[in-house]
Amino acid sequence: MNAMDWFCVFICPWRWTGRSAILSARRGVYLIKKSADSRALPRLAWRNLWRHRRRTWLLVLVVAYATLTIVLFWGINNGYSQSVMNGYARFLAAPVLISTQAHFADPDPAHGLASLDFLAQVAAQPGVLGVAPRLQFAGLIRSAYASSPAEARGVDPGLEARVSDIPAAIEQGRMLAGPGEIVLGRALAQELDVRLGERVVLDTSGLAGPQALGLLAVGLVDSGIVLVDRGLVMVHLEDARFLTGLGTATGVALEVRRGQEAQVAQALQPILPPGVRAYDLTVLLGGLYEALRTEAASTFLIGLIFSILAALAVTSTVLVSVLERTREFGMAIAIGLNPRRLAQLVTLETVFATGLGWVVGLALGYGLNFWMATHNVLGPLFTGFGGAFEIMAIGDQIYTAQSPLFALYAALTILLAAIFSILIPARRVLLLNPAEAMRAE
């Protein structure tokens, strides 16, 4: 095979045969050199990819794997963060909570709201979908067999379901119907050996001094969140008022659309009485929110490392390819192809291979992500870690999150691969000496 034949193998968009192939090759070179719209270069780069199918598929596989990993990585990370946020918003706190500044700093019923007169005005505010007063206090819950400290939440049974998922998480029995009743977590009920219909005693000490009430267990909650199932009880607001001696509430929980918490809380501040503030979920989460943000930043760094490694793997494969094709490149330059265009061709090949891998990776990654977003695959894995996750408001059901942004994060691999390709293999092509290159074995 002579040099022109080699060149044609490399560059001809059609199968080469003898003289016509050489003529066609010359025409191809001409096209590359002169094509104003540069359509020939991408076409040739694409065809070149399939001259070495095994190498191309290797490239595609590497990038697809990196893309799949990045998509899944972000899906799991965001899903986990959303589980924590949702747990706090719908079970442990509220999307927005109105309370006194003193109560926010020291959650004692003594720092409760002086009045609930502002409720109607708050409920009428745009963005507020539900309003429920709460009287939260620390207490001791006792059965005939054991006792356990618990966080008691006095609620209006008719309003609580609008701001919390706990009423919907009652697995056995029902929600409170009136005073004299209590709803407790299934794990707490097991710890106290309490069954539905049995009386438990709730002790506390508040403005009214030490007080206790015998309350009938009417519902058992199974939220999957340890802090709820083991440590939270719901009683009627009237009972909470009797026990604590506070005639109002310690806070008002608001339901707002997800993502609008801060905006709604900000809009409410001017209409609230002095010393009373609306706290959005990010403030209620406190240090945990900062921890989640830090985790998101570290996730981005890990994703970047994935992308860099994948891009380096692609670059090294392309470099090997360039080294193997040194003679071809030398001949191409010798017959008049501009080295800059040849370097562009190499870069384009890299971009096409990584792009193909990206598409394949996205299809697999989003498919897997969708499956994990609809099936509780992660829950058993996370709960397997036990106590480490007990302080988080996550239950035994964790699903991945879906976002088109993940595709963008994964596209970083293509960008990096293109940059590395320009820096290493394409630069090598650019610096080729045709005479030396044609002698290369």
Place this chain on the structure above:
Amino acid sequence: MRPGVLLALVWVALGHAAASDPQAVLRAVVDSQRGGSLRATLTMEVVRPERTTRFVIEIASDGAERAIIWVRAPAREAGQAFLRIGESIQLYSPVLRRVLRLPPGGRGDSFLGSDLSYGDLAGRDLERDFTPRITAQTPTQITLELTPAPLAPTPYGRVVVLASRPDLALLQMTYYDQRGRAVRRLNFSRHLEVQGRQVPLQVEVEDLLRPGQRTNLVFSNYRFGVTIPEACFTIRALEVGC
């Protein structure tokens, strides 16, 4: 009719009326175990299958809402003190050299590892929380069954009280869970008559769910009806006594 005979007849008639009114019987039984103001030494023996611990405790009480307790032995626990005023309990830790208020969550904790809880120290009013019913009576004994009043702060299904007749000295209290199972029993013995009341000097607390676990309480060096200085019911008295 001679006045003495008339008085005797009235006494018998009142006694009979009390015996037929469960609430009056319960009040009389509860009163009988209260000897008014008191200073005493209490020996508390906590029996567990693997060990027995003996505590020596000094008590001063006004017989009503206030009491102060100092632990004198064993050496490991000595120096601890407890002040009860109504339902509020404060405790002094010699290790921390600080007085702490017992949080609501701590009321169910065991008192010095015994079968009594801090909530037991604060006391629960049987008359307030339960509705009594006489279930049996013989010439020498009377049995009351107490059922919890609505919203009563008790986790028990019922309490059976056994008292002697005619002095209505408390002999035994058995606590049942809401499934009808006996879970806790208090046996009162060695009664001492103080101002017409039968005060038990020995109490045995049995945990019926954990066989072999019990707590024995024995009063000694007791002085009933003494005046307890106000200084005894202060935070300072927890540390330095009175």
